[in-house]
Amino acid sequence: MTPSPEAFDRVEHPGRIEELLNALARPGGAALALEGRDSDPLPVVLAEFEPGRVLVLDVTALGERVGKLRRGLGFRLVGQGDGGMVRTPLLKAIRVQEESGRHWLHCAYPGELEWQQRRDAFRAALRVGMEASVLVRHEESGVSGLGDLRDLSLTGCRVELVAGGLNDELEDERQLLLEITFPDGSRFKSAARARHLKADPGRGTVSAGFEFETPDPAQERRLWFMVREVEREAARVAGGDRTDLAASSLFRPAAPAPLRAHPNSRFPVPPMVDRLAPSAAWLDTQMLALRQGEHVDAVQLSRQAERLLELQEEDREGLLFATRCLNNEPLLVRHGLGVAVHLLDFARARDMPRALCKALTAAAMVHDLGKALLPRELLALPVLDERQHRWVQGHVPLLLQRLDTCGWLSTPVVQAVVRDINERLDGSGYPHRRDGDELSDLARLASVVDVADILSRQRPGREPWSITDIHRWLEKNDSRFDAQWVARYQAHFGRWPVGCLVRYPDGLIGRVASLDEQGLPVRVRLRSDDGGWLDGEALTRRGEPESSLPAPAD
Incomplete structure (x- = not known):
């Protein structure tokens, strides 16, 4: 979705218009926003332009939407140029022609452009097939969660988190540490606060919009690179068989994906x-x-x-x-x-x-x-x-x-x-x-x-x-x-119910995982540094536990 008109400055100087259009003509530089559609801009290529006369766009990646443009649906070109966001006025196709399996759209050369210096207004969205993980951690409590990066800008990002113990910290807008990891192993760390939350109970996820905490110049330069690369990769992925855009280095797998389950678990998880x-x-x-x-x-x-x-x-x-x-x-x-x-x-x-x-x-x-x-x-x-x-x-x-x-x-x-x-x-x-x-x-x-x-x-x-x-x-x-x-409850679950912590006469401590027909533990997970398991003869010869112990969650 493009920013509101009030956020843009009008550009009317012919030289300046040509300069900004040159920026949109770079690989991954342009996207197309359909008239009346509240959705993300679509990838296109500004193939060429003739000042004062015509723009030529490669709209092959739009698929069936090409027909709507041919029938007169309006659109705007949007993209980045000269450190800001660029947008054309509403344009319409003069003609759309097919040649060698590609669709070329011709439209009038714009007499003006709109330019927005606030680069952070643009959010580069990750498309299907693009993955980047985000570890979110509250330093004070140690609680953390893992999620998927959904979009990225110079001032923040949106993350889809698998629900865990972080909801309180997210709702209270506490300072959290975000670590974004791309498939090539590149990482970006920043302090951030959650500003927008939307729960999806059906999927067990929370969509969280984060605002970065005053990134320094080096972080800003890194963010600018990552936003640009996410944009470019999104255009390449959406382009199908296009060969004019090289794959972004960020999305070339070179390292195993980070562990995505139970980052705080003390013992191996059953x-x-x-x-x-x-x-x-x-x-x-x-x-x-x-x-x-x-x-x-x-x-x-x-x-x-x-x-x-x-x-x-x-x-x-x-x-x-x-x-x-x-x-x-x-x-x-x-x-x-x-x-x-x-x-x-x-x-x-x-x-x-x-x-x-x-x-x-x-x-x-x-x-x-x-x-x-x-x-x-x-x-x-x-x-x-x-x-x-x-x-x-x-x-x-x-x-x-x-x-x-x-x-x-x-x-x-x-x-x-x-x-x-x-x-x-x-x-x-x-x-x-x-x-x-x-x-x-x-x-x-x-x-x-x-x-x-x-x-x-x-x-x-x-x-x-x-x-x-x-x-x-x-x-x-x-x-x-x-x-x-x-009495019925005690008889059903037994003296040493599954899940309770027990101590044996020799000092061994473990959590009961299974009972025999007499209600005695036949498998326990050890309360030790490695959290291993004990069963069979090694457990049987220890006899019955001597006592149960208070047992906070592992």
Whole structure:
């Protein structure tokens, strides 16, 4: 899309017009913007011109759009010249002729041009087949994410990020470090801040527009080169069989692509974590979409619930273990998936209908997302006073309002897993202080699964609990939690449930990955520098673990 007319100066001197047209005639120098089309300019070649009479354009790369130009659709030539952006007035074809498989457009020589000194107004967009990766990192927290470069200018860039733990930093416009890597191995680093965000929950991505933080002269020169090369490569790629443009050196592969998964992972990542990652990414972008005023995407919620059902059928222990390895995700994402996967695993073991299992999984995934609509400063407080506690309780009705498009979710399931999951048998819960007589079996079960998961995780001002301490606390609070469902939960997942951290008598520490029929660990991931695995005879001879340990995410 071309800049607004107000941003340009008019150029009427014949010598100056010819000078700027010479710049557009250079390889990759010109593009064509169609009249009334709010889209990126299209690559063309200004093949020749005769001052005062005619311009001749090679428009072969436009394909079927050539016919529209032949029928009189207006257009402008745009490009760069003399350190600025150049644009012609609206032009129309005098004739279009085909010769040797190429299309040549003749139009009137412009009596004036428009020139814009602000070179940063032009964004060079990467076309299909052009790839450049971007590592985005928040230095203070160490949180990072990887994405794809979509366009580049002298003042910023647009990046499509796979959702991770960066959304808070992006929304707060905190200073981040960007590192752009091109296929030839060239890198460009700059501090930047996110100025524009758009979530795409369906794809689990966030489109972020970044503004570079006061680049120095050397960075500006580098940016100018990269913008020009991206432009040129875009023209070459779009040109098909054109041979007049050499490939840009930036896009000649000369180095392996940077690692694109789990840049913060401490240990080797099990395959199931990669399988679970799209669901985590969807939840992350759904939170951002909620904060931007949207509602829960009913179609995507259904698809993600189906995805978890399929993963559970494929490898239930692998999926349970994976919920403890999402260290790069926000707490609301990790907790939502943890509750969903454990509730699903329990429901499947009791032969609940598949439709009910899916609804339970979906509701559990999003049950806490109303907190994304609360101030983050409030959620970060380790201790809440009475007023703040009431404020936090408001997350339940906030989410219920945003679930109005999810008609496929049955009302009883939504009431049990979203509305009543924080209620307690003695009426001490929220938001409506319902007591035992008003709580369904599903709500009683969900509350046990919910509390067991959240107590096992690191939270603001609160350390995680061991699974042994969680079980004892649930048993002790039988006035608040249904003792039968507590016992059933413990019997199903066992004393050493998959995902918990255990210590053996000889001092070995590992996270349980698989259990035998007696509920004893038969495979653990070691809590050591290499994060290796231990199973078979080497684990069996150690006997039963002596204790469980608090276990923050790896």
